[in-house]
Amino acid sequence: MSVRNTGGVPDRIVVVGGGVAGIAAVEELRTLGHSGKITLIDSGERPYDRPPLSKAFLLGEADLERIQLVPEHWFDDKDVELRARRSAVRLRPAEGLVELDDGSHAPADAVLLATGGVARALPVPGGDLPGVHVLRTIEDALSLREALVPGARAVVIGGGLIGAEVASSAVALGCEVTLVEPVDPPLVPAVGTEIATLLHRQHTQAGVRVVTDTVARIEDSPGHLTVVTGAGKACAADVVVVGIGMTVPEDLARSAGLDTADGVIVDAFHRTSHPAVFAAGDNARVRQPDGTLCRREHWQAAQQGGRAAAAGMLGQPLPTPDPDWFWSDRHGVHVEGVGDLRSAGRHVLRGVRGKLPLTVFNLADDGRLLGAAAVDDTRAIAAARRLISAGAAPDPELLADTSVNPRAWLRR
Ligand SMILES: Cc1cc2nc3c(=O)[nH]c(=O)nc-3n(C[C@H](O)[C@H](O)[C@H](O)COP(=O)(O)OP(=O)(O)OC[C@H]3O[C@@H](n4cnc5c(N)ncnc54)[C@H](O)[C@@H]3O)c2cc1C
The missing domain is CATH 3.50.50.60 (FAD/NAD(P)-binding domain)
Structure with missing residues (x-):
């Protein structure tokens, strides 16, 4: 690829996959001033949001219209050619082309693979029975x-x-x-x-x-x-x-000879092993500063990945990353997690163990806040997000004190 480049910046960009990563990338490309052609290829009818599928949509409380990722006029507003109900079947980097399932081609100076993943099948006898x-x-x-x-x-x-x-x-x-x-x-x-x-x-x-x-x-x-x-x-x-x-189908990445390992391997700019191909969202595994590979299968991570890939394509600085954040809703409660609760640290509780609302904070040895998770305490998580971003070491007693408004943690 890199067939037609204006000063090293790709002119024609093809985004494969219209999930949150692909849409965020397009938004960011236009925000950053990219004026070249953008083509969005998606195998579905119109880009929709996945989180409601297990919640409001499954419950019949939201219809298809309510879960669209962007309104219909968005494609005109952003000057994006949408090729819906089409799948990319092959990347041909040497020729600057993406091949589609109807035999047509989309010319591309750079490609973003934002193809998400597929649900993991149950690997036992009967795992594929009807029902x-x-x-x-x-x-x-x-x-x-x-x-x-x-x-x-x-x-x-x-x-x-x-x-x-x-x-x-x-x-x-x-x-x-x-x-x-x-x-x-x-x-x-x-x-x-x-x-x-x-x-x-x-x-x-x-x-x-x-x-x-x-x-x-x-x-x-x-x-x-x-x-x-x-x-x-x-x-x-x-x-x-x-x-x-979920698992990540790798056929498309392999057709371009990209390095993969249970997903497409990318750097912080979401560059793959081919200079004109980027990957973001659930299908990408990002190389961390310590060399390990990490995939975050959450909505906000996909959005951030799309934005970072857009910056990477245009050779612009990375947007400031937010700590990893996700939410979940079940049995009438709202769950959120931010940052890192995996690494061993000191856990501080806000609330009474086993009762709602409850927040847990994970503090490093030097007192920095590494991560937090909460049930029904969005204010605590919003404040924790900011503390983690700032590398702050909040007073554990204040974190634990339920009479203290989380906003007060930020004033210190
Ligand atoms: C049921 C469900 C509930 C979830 N709930 C939450 C939640 O509450 N909170 C949270 O943080 N995260 C949640 N997630 C995770 C979140 O939705 C995903 O992390 C996010 O959707 C990933 O976005 P993506 O753009 O990488 O991929 P996707 O959303 O999977 O989008 C990829 C797109 O690429 C298209 N595509 C794939 N292959 C091709 C091809 N060859 N050619 C053209 N198009 C192609 C697909 O059709 C799809 O539209 C949930 C996920 C699911 C499935």
């Missing part, structure tokens, strides 16, 4: 919504963020829900033990039957499915939902 659902796309959500009728026996496999949200939505829809998850509690790396325990207990309180086990197989029984666990427990199901993470 076994995953949840990644609008089509998945529509078919799941049809199956989650009142009284249906739903077995959700996987108690991570999406599995837990589906279990919660299924209960709200009147289903009889069983959640099978081998780890008790799940999500400790994301939210810490205290919050993970509280969240996992909520399933039982909401009427979900929790089975702590692996799944050995799914059987096609007369009139229903049977999920058989590792310990041999049989769970009858009218509908099975598998929520065990």
